[in-house]
Amino acid sequence: MGELVMAQLLVIHPQNPQMRLIKQVVEALKGGGVIAYPTDSGYALGTALGNKNGLERIRKIRSLPKQHDFTLMMRDLSDIGEYAKLDNNAFRLLKKISPGAYTFILQGTRDVPKRLLHPKKKTIGLRISPHSVVQAILDLLDAPLMSVSLILEGLDFYDIDDVRDALDKQVDVIIDDGYCPPEPTTVIDLSLGGMEIIRQGAGDTSFIQ
Template sequence: MSKVLSIHPENPQYRLIKEVVDLLENGGIIAYPTDSGYALGCALGNKNAMDQIINIRKLRKHHHFTLMMKDLSHIGEYAKLNNSGFRLLKKILPGAYTFILEGTKDIPNRLLNGKRKTIGIRVSSNPVVQSILENLMEPMMSVSLKIEGYEFYNSNDVKEVLHGSNALIIDSGHCPPEPTTIIDLSNDEVLVLRNGNGSLEFVT
């Protein structure tokens, strides 16, 4: 059964963050608030947890996950990025953006998007997400929590759908579902694929 953990939205309690991190490190999955609504996450490369998330979302088997990162300090391990692209990311992140970048050759194929070998990167401004990733010390695999017929604004909405799963649900108050702005930098140019919750004034 799902457990709900109430974490302060601005000053996350360390003991609770440690509980989340321990669960992730032991193969668990979490439903967590971001600056663009709730998402489902698991530890990097945990195939069993990824399969659980795919089952919850009813996604195709090889659905591609986004890397949720604390910051850009290790982005070179996962994606190729030229100097102008790095300056752009550094200027507007953290925030409600998803960047599509060319993946490095050393990362697993399940993280890459089809023949183009691209990868989605996010750096959320949400303090709870930042605290989780700081203590996990590696990115999370993540997908937005979207299920037809449901909208997720708080932990009660999430629990209604995930009550039969073993996902840990994080409650940090109101969390409206607002899509990220998706920007493709995989071809050395700025291509806006979706204008969502992120401002575009920085990328024109």
């Protein structure tokens, strides 16, 4: 993408995303860009699957170690089988509660870049967000996003001013859809054939009882 300049700010409607603006986001992603975007669990940083440079830029922004897990943001359940191994029980669970505020830990397939897999367990985190902006981006991109939550030490990200102040010259596109408070997802590990709640977050787990 060349030397970074001030990020492009796009005001996108959270329920009815404007396609002309979504196209600009996807063009930036296909060009190797990094975006700050809203999800149902707060702002996140994302880049297109396979974009090694984008991945390293996100690591630098977040000061992440090499072993930090990224999440693949998926369009829908039909795409997950390409990137993760699903048994019948896992498939039924995902079908029941997706899209939603959940991150699923699953065994990755060969289509997942090795640098995204857990070095020992060969697992990957996957999400299907119901957020309309996320869905519109993934529909047009036709590929997953490599994504992490926007968390920086000592800072809170609730609205676009917070994001712009922190990231204006570190990302290519910042999407503004208004107030977007951070609400961590519930993390469910399905990689060993059972089901383990790794983190209780916004996603309801009463169905497990």
